[in-house]
Amino acid sequence: MVSSSVTQQRPSHPFDVVAAEYDAVFTGRLLGRWLRAMVWQRLAGAFEPDQYVLELGCGTGEDATWLAGRGVFVTATDASAAMLELTRAKADAAGVGERVTVAQLNLEELRAGVAALNERYDGVVSNFGPVNCVENRQELVSTLSGIVRPGGRVVVVVMGPLCPWEIVWHLGHRELRTAIRRLRSGAEARVGEGGMVRVWYPSILRLQSEFAPHFKVLESAGIGLLLPPSAMAGLVDRAPRFFGVLARLDRRFAGSLPWRLLNDHYVLVLERLS
Numbered sequence: 662m663v664s665s666s667v668t669q670q671r672p673s674h675p676f677d678v679v680a681a682e683y684d685a686v687f688t689g690r691l692l693g694r695w696l697r698a699m700v701w702q703r704l705a706g707a708f709e710p711d712q713y714v715l716e717l718g719c720g721t722g723e724d725a726t727w728l729a730g731r732g733v734f735v736t737a738t739d740a741s742a743a744m745l746e747l748t749r750a751k752a753d754a755a756g757v758g759e760r761v762t763v764a765q766l767n768l769e770e771l772r773a774g775v776a777a778l779n780e781r782y783d784g785v786v787s788n789f790g791p792v793n794c795v796e797n798r799q800e801l802v803s804t805l806s807g808i809v810r811p812g813g814r815v816v817v818v819v820m821g822p823l824c825p826w827e828i829v830w831h832l833g834h835r836e837l838r839t840a841i842r843r844l845r846s847g848a849e850a851r852v853g854e855g856g857m858v859r860v861w862y863p864s865i866l867r868l869q870s871e872f873a874p875h876f877k878v879l880e881s882a883g884i885g886l887l888l889p890p891s892a893m894a895g896l897v898d899r900a901p902r903f904f905g906v907l908a909r910l911d912r913r914f915a916g917s918l919p920w921r922l923l924n925d926h927y928v929l930v931l932e933r934l935s
């Protein structure tokens with residue numbers, strides 16, 4: 662697999678506008694690093710050097726670059742051309758560019774996008790919410806089942822419907838609509854100044870059952886119950902020692918019941934059935 666340039670299919674995507682600031686606002690912040698470390702722990706167990714992994718909604722390429730650094734070949738895809746440019750630059754700067762291919766792929770047209778890539782993979786990863794932008798998850802699951810080899814892993818990190826921090830915070834600020842926004846299926850959400858995207862928040866149990874025809878669940882865990890949600894990264898910077906204790910508790914109990922059901926994000930590690 663060789664590195665490639667970005668072929669832009671569409672003039673713009675709402676996430677183009679936030680791409681340049683994404684790492685400063687989330688990836689590089691303490692909260693972003695703690696939450697991502699919990700995901701990397703799962704990725705490390707799921708993928709081995711020289712395997713081929715498809716990433717959906719790669720953002721600025723943080724995970725693609727990390728996986729490539731561990732010897733994995735990554736096809737990093739996103740709907741946003743600006744995100745893909747940053748992924749290309751990050752992987753090249755880290756000296757792993759030859760292991761990262763970037764391609765524009767919209768999850769709303771996944772079947773066609775994947776057919777154009779014309780590859781089969783040892784696994785798929787989608788971190789921090791791209792799957793929440795998919796209405797037709799049945800097509801997502803059936804498409805993934807067609808491109809992941811039997812025994813291959815799929816790791817998805819999805820925003821759950823019940824985030825206690827968000828509910829309490831916004832109720833405290835008398836923002837009822839925002840407090841319960843995750844319960845409104847397919848509601849529009851603003852992306853910075855970049856426009857609107859429609860978002861769905863499937864529960865962990867629902868997503869597990871949707872994957873069940875083709876995948877078995879190896880692990881399910883909450884990524885952040887006690888820590889504030891990713892949109893509130895600034896709070897953590899103000900009291901890092903206090904939130905550090907909460908981060909340790911979140912890591913320790915991630916697989917327990919309340920963590921799996923009440924969280925900002927949850928992770929599912931799945932294995933393609935033979």
Ligand SMILES: C[S@@+](CC[C@H](N)C(=O)[O-])C[C@H]1O[C@@H](n2cnc3c(N)ncnc32)[C@H](O)[C@@H]1O
Nearest residue numbers: 676718719720739740741767768788789791794
């Ligand atoms: C919150 S960011 C997560 C980025 C990255 N995975 C990470 O871990 O930082 C969500 C990403 O999903 C992408 N995205 C949103 N809707 C999409 C769609 N319909 N198809 C493909 N990518 C999409 C956005 O462009 C953005 O890069």
